[in-house]
Each structure stands twice: as C-alpha cells, then as structure tokens.
Amino acid sequence: MxxxxxxxxxxxxxxxxxxxxxxxxxxxxxxxxxxxxxxxxxxxxxxxxxxxxxxxxxxxxxxxxxxxxxxxxxxAKRNLLKKQKQTFLKDELPSILHRIEVLKLNSEDLKILIQTIQSNDHENQQ
Amino acid sequence: MxxxxxxxxxxxxxxxxxxxxxxxxxxxxxxxxxxxxxxxxxxxxxxxxxxxxxxxxxxxxxxxxxxxxxxxxxxAKRNLLKKQKQTFLKDELPSILHRIEVLKLNSEDLKILIQTIQSNDHENQQ
DNA sequence: ATTAGTGTCATAATACACTATGACAGCAAA
DNA sequence: TTTGCTGTCATAGTGTATTATGACACTAAT
Missing domain, CATH: 1.10.10.10 (Winged helix-like DNA-binding domain superfamily/Winged helix DNA-binding domain)
Incomplete structure (x- = not known):
C-alpha cells in the first residue's frame, strides 16, 4: 500500500x-x-x-x-456511514466549498463531480 | 490561528x-x-x-x-491559481468522488455544493 | 554612529510517529 | 502435549517536526 x-x-x-x-x-x-x-x-x-x-x-x-x-x-457499517457522513458534511465540505469559490471552479471543471452526485439521486434503496 | x-x-x-x-x-x-x-x-x-x-x-x-x-x-496569484487548480482536480477530487459514492450523498445532501458551483458559472470575467 | 527592524544560521532540547525485537499468554488443531 | 496461530506488552532506537535561544549580517531611519 x-x-x-x-x-x-x-x-x-x-x-x-x-x-x-x-x-x-x-x-x-x-x-x-x-x-x-x-x-x-x-x-x-x-x-x-x-x-x-x-x-x-x-x-x-x-x-x-x-x-x-x-x-x-x-x-460497524451503519455506524461508519453515520459518523463519516456527519464528518464530511460538517468538517470537510466547508473547506471544499471555500476551495471551489477561491479557484472559481465551474460546472465544466467539475462535470464528473455533478454526475457522481446525480447518479446517487437514482438510488433510493439502501 | x-x-x-x-x-x-x-x-x-x-x-x-x-x-x-x-x-x-x-x-x-x-x-x-x-x-x-x-x-x-x-x-x-x-x-x-x-x-x-x-x-x-x-x-x-x-x-x-x-x-x-x-x-x-x-x-504569485496566477501561479497559485494554476497550480492549485491542477492539484485539486488531479489529486483531491478523486478521493472526494470516492467519498461521495461510498457515503451515497445525493443532491439534497450536497445542495450547497451544487449552488456554489453554479454561482461560479455566472462569472465569466477574469 | 546608533538603534531597531529585517532574515539567517547554529545549537540543543522536546515530542511523537514509526521501527525493530523479544517475550508472554490465550486459543485451536494435530 | 505440542505446534502454530492469535493479540499484547516492554524496551530501545531512528527520524523529524517543533520549540527555545543566541548570535550575526543587512537595511532603514534617527
């Protein structure tokens, strides 16, 4: 590794x-x-x-x-999902947003990102 | 700090x-x-x-x-923009995508993220 | 020239992550 | 019982980030 x-x-x-x-x-x-x-x-x-x-x-x-x-x-899985989801939204996302703002990244730069998010919208099962 | x-x-x-x-x-x-x-x-x-x-x-x-x-x-600013943009898209974005996939974060979870990106679309100057 | 602010270099000490190794106890199978 | 896995603990050594200080050269202003 x-x-x-x-x-x-x-x-x-x-x-x-x-x-x-x-x-x-x-x-x-x-x-x-x-x-x-x-x-x-x-x-x-x-x-x-x-x-x-x-x-x-x-x-x-x-x-x-x-x-x-x-x-x-x-x-384990349920706890990890809950904890990491919370950590990501609370601690990591803010710095990512700040990064995107400062670097002025637009929809074209982040096309893959948007596609990834949207593909999760079509999975409502668990 | x-x-x-x-x-x-x-x-x-x-x-x-x-x-x-x-x-x-x-x-x-x-x-x-x-x-x-x-x-x-x-x-x-x-x-x-x-x-x-x-x-x-x-x-x-x-x-x-x-x-x-x-x-x-x-x-300085121009060089930083170029370098950090490259680093973000090449090194950091992949792990973010992986994170979003694994945690199954959707458009609702990441509403702020999408808004931030779209607000950059309307700034074509610079 | 003196003073005060700059960076710079050298040294030693501290803290901690990581390594290297040995030894011991619990468990399972031959 | 013996063998070979497990985790666990202890000890010592290495590398490096950070701290703590002191000393020196350069620059600007008085």
Missing amino acids: EFSESKNIFLQIRDWIADQILQGKIVAGEKIPSVRELAMDMEVNRNTVMRSYSFMEEEGIIENKRGIGFFVAVD | EFSESKNIFLQIRDWIADQILQGKIVAGEKIPSVRELAMDMEVNRNTVMRSYSFMEEEGIIENKRGIGFFVAVD
Whole structure:
C-alpha cells in the first residue's frame, strides 16, 4: 500500500479498513487480517497496525476475540456511514466549498463531480 | 490561528498565506508579516514560520529583500491559481468522488455544493 | 554612529510517529 | 502435549517536526 506523507500511517490503515467495510468488501462478523499478516502485506511494523486496530476497537467498529483475531462489529457499517457522513458534511465540505469559490471552479471543471452526485439521486434503496 | 493536528504546521501557514493571496487580501509586491511578527501572532516558533517562508520562496510565490522582509511575487496569484487548480482536480477530487459514492450523498445532501458551483458559472470575467 | 527592524544560521532540547525485537499468554488443531 | 496461530506488552532506537535561544549580517531611519 502507498501511504500519504501528510497523514499518520496508522490512521491511513484505519481509513483503508473502514473503506473496505463501507464498500461491503468486509461484512459484519468477518475476520480481518491479523496484526502480523497486515503488517507484512503493508510493509509496516506490527506496532503500527496494532495501533490502528486498538483505535478501531475503541471506535467500536471491530472487536477482538482472544487468541483468535479481530472481527468486524455488527453495526460497524451503519455506524461508519453515520459518523463519516456527519464528518464530511460538517468538517470537510466547508473547506471544499471555500476551495471551489477561491479557484472559481465551474460546472465544466467539475462535470464528473455533478454526475457522481446525480447518479446517487437514482438510488433510493439502501 | 488554530492548527489541524494531522498536517504540518509550516504547511498550514503556507496554505493560509496562499489563501490570502488567492482571495486578493494580499496583492503582488505587498509585504507580508515578518518572520518574528507572524510567529508571535500565531504563537509559533520563528523557525517554523521561517520554514514556511523558505518553502514559499522556493515555490516562487514570495520574494525576499535583504534586511527588509518578504514580499508577494508578481505572478504569485496566477501561479497559485494554476497550480492549485491542477492539484485539486488531479489529486483531491478523486478521493472526494470516492467519498461521495461510498457515503451515497445525493443532491439534497450536497445542495450547497451544487449552488456554489453554479454561482461560479455566472462569472465569466477574469 | 546608533538603534531597531529585517532574515539567517547554529545549537540543543522536546515530542511523537514509526521501527525493530523479544517475550508472554490465550486459543485451536494435530 | 505440542505446534502454530492469535493479540499484547516492554524496551530501545531512528527520524523529524517543533520549540527555545543566541548570535550575526543587512537595511532603514534617527
């Protein structure tokens, strides 16, 4: 995995796992990679992955079974959706809006963005 | 100034100055705060501000006059606009799109976003 | 010439993310 | 019971952002 320089690695790992859950690639009750295994795959230290997992455990999106490993919590996806939606609209969107205003980006520059939003309008199921 | 934990302070200072320039609050040729002064205002070390300024000098958006201070470069605004526009569309927009897809945010959730974009459509000058 | 304001350089100390490694306990299967 | 997975804890080392200070050269104004 390729990491960004500007953000802590253990948070990027967390974000990656969370994204897997939101995309449905990992479902509730399913086991996630062991600390050692993921550390190997991502060419990262065990302690760093451990930190990500501890962090996610406190958030309640994964749970530990002693001697076995970590598993996706039952309401992980629902909680992640709620929390991230709130974070995005409240914290990230304002800076995005400011960016768009300052850079004077118009409908043509952001055609893909508008298309993406509109395609979500036609999906009312859940 | 309030700093985010996740990003380097000297980069946040750079972003702040760049934003002032893009907004036209500081114009070409104008003097920006001295290293010591800005450090005081932002409650940050001199060396940290110095790092921001050195960084911006390498980028060509500010210039130094020995013994006097730093000044906004002539093409600073134009260069910043070009560079940031490119960075936004190429690096940041993709992750925003992915976020919108995963969180299934629709036109109603992002009403303000769409309005902001459309208001830029009616500004064809510059 | 003196004073005060500029940037600049050097040094040391602090804080923290990340790494490297070893050791130990719990669990499951052979 | 042994083997091989799990997580967990402890310890030490590295790199780097940030802080804290001091000192020096340049410029402008008195």
